[in-house]
Amino acid sequence: MSTMREVALLAGVSGKTVSRVINGDRYVSSQVKGRVERAVAELGYVPNMLSQSFRAGRDNAVGVAVPDIADAFFGSVIKAVEQHARSRRTAVLVTSLGDDPAGERSAVEALLRRQLAGLIIAPVSTDQSYLAAWQGRIPMVFIDRPAHRIEADSVVEDDFGGAAIAVRHLTNLGHRRIAFVGNAAAVVTTGRRLLGYRAALVEAGIAADPELEGLYLNGAENAVPIIRDMLTRNNPATAVFSSNSQSSIALLAELHDSGHTDLAFISFGDFPMAAALRPSVTVLDQNPARVGETAAERLFARVDGSRARLKRNLVLPVPLLVRESSEISSNQPEPPTKSARTPRTRTSTRRIP
Amino acid sequence: MSTMREVALLAGVSGKTVSRVINGDRYVSSQVKGRVERAVAELGYVPNMLSQSFRAGRDNAVGVAVPDIADAFFGSVIKAVEQHARSRRTAVLVTSLGDDPAGERSAVEALLRRQLAGLIIAPVSTDQSYLAAWQGRIPMVFIDRPAHRIEADSVVEDDFGGAAIAVRHLTNLGHRRIAFVGNAAAVVTTGRRLLGYRAALVEAGIAADPELEGLYLNGAENAVPIIRDMLTRNNPATAVFSSNSQSSIALLAELHDSGHTDLAFISFGDFPMAAALRPSVTVLDQNPARVGETAAERLFARVDGSRARLKRNLVLPVPLLVRESSEISSNQPEPPTKSARTPRTRTSTRRIP
DNA sequence: GGTCCATATGTCACCGATGACAGAGGGCCG
DNA sequence: CGGCCCTCTGTCATCGGTGACATATGGACC
Numbered sequence: 001m002s003t004m005r006e007v008a009l010l011a012g013v014s015g016k017t018v019s020r021v022i023n024g025d026r027y028v029s030s031q032v033k034g035r036v037e038r039a040v041a042e043l044g045y046v047p048n049m050l051s052q053s054f055r056a057g058r059d060n061a062v063g064v065a066v067p068d069i070a071d072a073f074f075g076s077v078i079k080a081v082e083q084h085a086r087s088r089r090t091a092v093l094v095t096s097l098g099d100d101p102a103g104e105r106s107a108v109e110a111l112l113r114r115q116l117a118g119l120i121i122a123p124v125s126t127d128q129s130y131l132a133a134w135q136g137r138i139p140m141v142f143i144d145r146p147a148h149r150i151e152a153d154s155v156v157e158d159d160f161g162g163a164a165i166a167v168r169h170l171t172n173l174g175h176r177r178i179a180f181v182g183n184a185a186a187v188v189t190t191g192r193r194l195l196g197y198r199a200a201l202v203e204a205g206i207a208a209d210p211e212l213e214g215l216y217l218n219g220a221e222n223a224v225p226i227i228r229d230m231l232t233r234n235n236p237a238t239a240v241f242s243s244n245s246q247s248s249i250a251l252l253a254e255l256h257d258s259g260h261t262d263l264a265f266i267s268f269g270d271f272p273m274a275a276a277l278r279p280s281v282t283v284l285d286q287n288p289a290r291v292g293e294t295a296a297e298r299l300f301a302r303v304d305g306s307r308a309r310l311k312r313n314l315v316l317p318v319p320l321l322v323r324e325s326s327e328i329s330s331n332q333p334e335p336p337t338k339s340a341r342t343p344r345t346r347t348s349t350r351r352i353p
Numbered sequence: 354m355s356t357m358r359e360v361a362l363l364a365g366v367s368g369k370t371v372s373r374v375i376n377g378d379r380y381v382s383s384q385v386k387g388r389v390e391r392a393v394a395e396l397g398y399v400p401n402m403l404s405q406s407f408r409a410g411r412d413n414a415v416g417v418a419v420p421d422i423a424d425a426f427f428g429s430v431i432k433a434v435e436q437h438a439r440s441r442r443t444a445v446l447v448t449s450l451g452d453d454p455a456g457e458r459s460a461v462e463a464l465l466r467r468q469l470a471g472l473i474i475a476p477v478s479t480d481q482s483y484l485a486a487w488q489g490r491i492p493m494v495f496i497d498r499p500a501h502r503i504e505a506d507s508v509v510e511d512d513f514g515g516a517a518i519a520v521r522h523l524t525n526l527g528h529r530r531i532a533f534v535g536n537a538a539a540v541v542t543t544g545r546r547l548l549g550y551r552a553a554l555v556e557a558g559i560a561a562d563p564e565l566e567g568l569y570l571n572g573a574e575n576a577v578p579i580i581r582d583m584l585t586r587n588n589p590a591t592a593v594f595s596s597n598s599q600s601s602i603a604l605l606a607e608l609h610d611s612g613h614t615d616l617a618f619i620s621f622g623d624f625p626m627a628a629a630l631r632p633s634v635t636v637l638d639q640n641p642a643r644v645g646e647t648a649a650e651r652l653f654a655r656v657d658g659s660r661a662r663l664k665r666n667l668v669l670p671v672p673l674l675v676r677e678s679s680e681i682s683s684n685q686p687e688p689p690t691k692s693a694r695t696p697r698t699r700t701s702t703r704r705i706p
Numbered sequence: 707g708g709t710c711c712a713t714a715t716g717t718c719a720c721c722g723a724t725g726a727c728a729g730a731g732g733g734c735c736g
Numbered sequence: 737c738g739g740c741c742c743t744c745t746g747t748c749a750t751c752g753g754t755g756a757c758a759t760a761t762g763g764a765c766c
């Protein structure tokens with residue numbers, strides 16, 4: 001591939017002049033400009049971004065590190081970040097952290113070595129102190145989960161508040177046996193949601209029952225035995241609060257399979273078929289695109305050296321989309337056939353708040 | 354952040370020697386090695402990958418360009434590629450192409466300028482001739498859709514064969530009014546699936562009916578009016594073949610909402626709730642992770658300069674996962690209540706082939 | 707006519723790591 | 737003992753583009 005100097009040679013000018021033409025410098029005669037442009041076209045010259053970045057000392061790219069790229073939530077986050085980045089001619093590097101806290105550091109440092117302009121990270125470990133050394137040099141924004149053991153910008157959803165709204169909604173309908181199912185690995189978010197769940201129970205004067213708090217490890221398929229167990233006990237749950245959409249999908253498959261559509265159900269996080277299931281599923285509407293946009297905005301503000309005093313930690317509200325699955329009261333469980341047989345009016349959704 | 358020369362100064366050696374230590378060169382006395390390592394630790398020195406890449410003339414990174422990062426299919430592809438790449442200490446740059454063919458070129462060229470080691474692309478336009486100039490310099494693998502107007506490696510699913518299997522399955526059950534619904538924008542894949550659909554009809558001695566071929570534009574939500582229209586006509590469809598999972602999700606939401614669960618249904622592409630719906634949804638099991646792995650393997654083989662004569666175009670089979678939704682025969686439509694009321698045995702799935 | 711400034715182009719060094727090559731010291735072998 | 741190879745370290749140039757600075761030309765203005 002051709003270099004700037006080759007173009008210069010062909011156009012009979014210096015390399016610097018070619019550089020000027022490429023970068024639209026004012027002080028180039030139209031004659032020379034024409035010659036250079038012809039040479040560029042003839043050689044199919046394309047500037048080498050690597051050398052530009054090298055000279056500049058920084059790569060015009062941002063890193064995005066998330067637990068799982070294929071997860072719908074993070075996929076949407078990445079998409080939003082990428083769109084914002086593109087408008088700034090900034091590239092996006094992605095990396096999966098997996099669920100192993102031990103792998104986080106090396107994966108993230110592999111990104112940082114590249115002299116990125118910024119980093120967006122949804123951490124999986126509970127210690128990001130290793131990032132302290134990089135903080136002065138490259139802006140970072142934490143998403144979904146805040147930073148641990150360092151101070152950093154973050155954009156998270158209102159896990160506690162959202163969970164509380166959902167559970168409150170259930171207690172208002174008379175439910176007193178409400179199960180919590182969540183992933184023990186995603187400690188931070190699950191933990192905060194669990195606290196919100198408990199708080200709403202306390203509010204309603206209900207004693208928390210450890211037997212109703214189901215935490216599973218690894219894949220969401222492991223939520224299934226938990227719910228089976230909970231339903232075969234005496235004094236079973238009448239409502240389920242699922243802490244993430246992965247587990248919701250697994251749980252609902254099981255519940256539908258076993259004919260347990262009489263259970264009230266709320267999912268933290270929307271998912272594709274939520275509105276199409278019978279009964280349609282009430283969800284807390286996490287808005288991953290909003291998370292991504294917000295994080296990108298904040299990140300680029302920092303990249304641009306905005307000295308504005310920015311609020312460090314943004315908490316996005318998580319509205320409850322009330323569909324059918326939560327409207328099942330505890331007293332008179334709707335017979336499963338009813339909702340399925342009646343071709344109801346189109347699914348209606350109430351939004352709270 | 355410190356440079357190699359600073360480390361060298363502190364350790365009292367030349368920069369080159371530091372380089373040797375960093376890269377594990379054999380010919381360094383253990384004494385010097387110790388001094389350098391101490392200096393590295395003291396300064397927290399981290400090699401500047403930008404200058405390494407610049408010097409090497411190539412960035413140890415691959416680009417992945419897909420229509421939509423947030424799409425579950427491409428999300429899984431990216432994840433698979435990223436995992437493969439990570440084992441080679443290679444970074445992954447992602448970019449969304451959207452559905453606008455006009456934007457493809459600039460988005461892809463923005464990646465290529467970065468002296469990537471390789472490119473994986475699911476194109477949205479029907480002319481990739483602009484890539485010809487890059488082909489000699491950087492290996493490329495096309496996924497999901499083959500390259501147009503240039504010769505390049507590709508990894509695609511068996512669109513034609515898969516569609517034919519699905520439709521054959523329906524005709525075997527007696528269906529003669531089978532609708533096709535697909536996205537007109539994803540011309541290539543949809544087109545091949547449409548051909549497979551037609552071929553299977555011909556095979557069964559059924560004349561293709563243009564009124565049953567529903568192509569929508571843009572978002573999958575636009576598939577909904579099409580199906581509504583098809584079902585309100587006289588001589589309506591008794592079965593639906595949905596050409597992608599996005600449209601399947603939209604269509605099933607509509608069908609369930611309007612009580613049309615008596616329609617036979619097959620989706621090209623699995624999706625999270627497919628097995629949980631009643632009736633559970635028969636799908637053609639595209640395997641995005643496999644696509645990603647295969648593409649990554651091929652790409653890195655090329656990156657490593659493998660001169661092995663590799664088959665240019667890989668076609669991955671797409672098995673049919675027969676669940677319930679396709680088993681509805683055309684003659685005696687199962688009453689919608691039955692499947693919903695009976696708490697059946699756990700969902701069984703047959704796999705073809 | 708001299709000063710000043712805008713225009714237009716070139717020269718050179720530099721970003722940080724590393725390949726090519728040089729050279730010093732020491733051991734081994736014929 | 738001379739030649740040779742192995743070990744160890746250093747010097748220098750280089751990758752490609754660009755910032756700092758120099759230079760040259762031609763009005764405009766006093």
